[in-house]
Amino acid sequence: MKYQTQKVAMLYFYGALGLFLAQVLFGVLAGTIYVLPNTLSELLPFNIVRRIHTNALIVWLLMGFMGATYYLLPEEAETELYSPKLAIAQFWIFLVAAAAAVVGYLFHIHEGREFLEQPFVIKIGIVIVALMLLFNVTMTVFVGFHAELSRFFHREVSHL
Numbered sequence: 617m618k619y620q621t622q623k624v625a626m627l628y629f630y631g632a633l634g635l636f637l638a639q640v641l642f643g644v645l646a647g648t649i650y651v652l653p654n655t656l657s658e659l660l661p662f663n664i665v666r667r668i669h670t671n672a673l674i675v676w677l678l679m680g681f682m683g684a685t686y687y688l689l690p691e692e693a694e695t696e697l698y699s700p701k702l703a704i705a706q707f708w709i710f711l712v713a714a715a716a717a718v719v720g721y722l723f724h725i726h727e728g729r730e731f732l733e734q735p736f737v738i739k740i741g742i743v744i745v746a747l748m749l750l751f752n753v754t755m756t757v758f759v760g761f762h763a764e765l766s767r768f769f770h771r772e773v774s775h776l
Contacts, residue, residue, distance in 0.1 A: 650662055667721050
């Protein structure tokens with residue numbers, strides 16, 4: 617790794633891998649419940665397991681995307697990540713929101729909107745995570761652009 621802040625991406629990659637394994641596990645569980653409905657359907661209904669399986673796919677893809685962004689961004693901007701601490705906080709907020717959504721699915725907490733799935737508070741958390749990513753990416757690109765602009769003008773002035 618060329619930049620130290622690229623290590624933040626590993627946290628996202630491990631999180632995405634864990635969520636991928638959870639998706640596979642819940643997929644196998646859903647298939648088992650579907651084929652053998654008397655096995656676990658009382659404890660875990662098929663629609664809940666399917667919902668967790670489907671949402672795990674979305675969350676691990678997003679987490680992998682965020683990790684790839686945090687890995688590639690410093691090299692493209694030719695500067696360290698603007699705020700690695702913000703990226704780490706973003707990861708934990710996202711992971712806790714995903715875990716809270718799963719707990720909500722299991723205990724039927726959906727504020728009367730069963731097909732919108734996550735409670736409103738978790739949706740706010742997801743929006744905050746997206747805004748944190750946008751802020752960190754924008755500031756990293758801005759700092760990199762500003763540094764490159766300064767190097768360019770320094771080279772041009774030294775040639776005069």
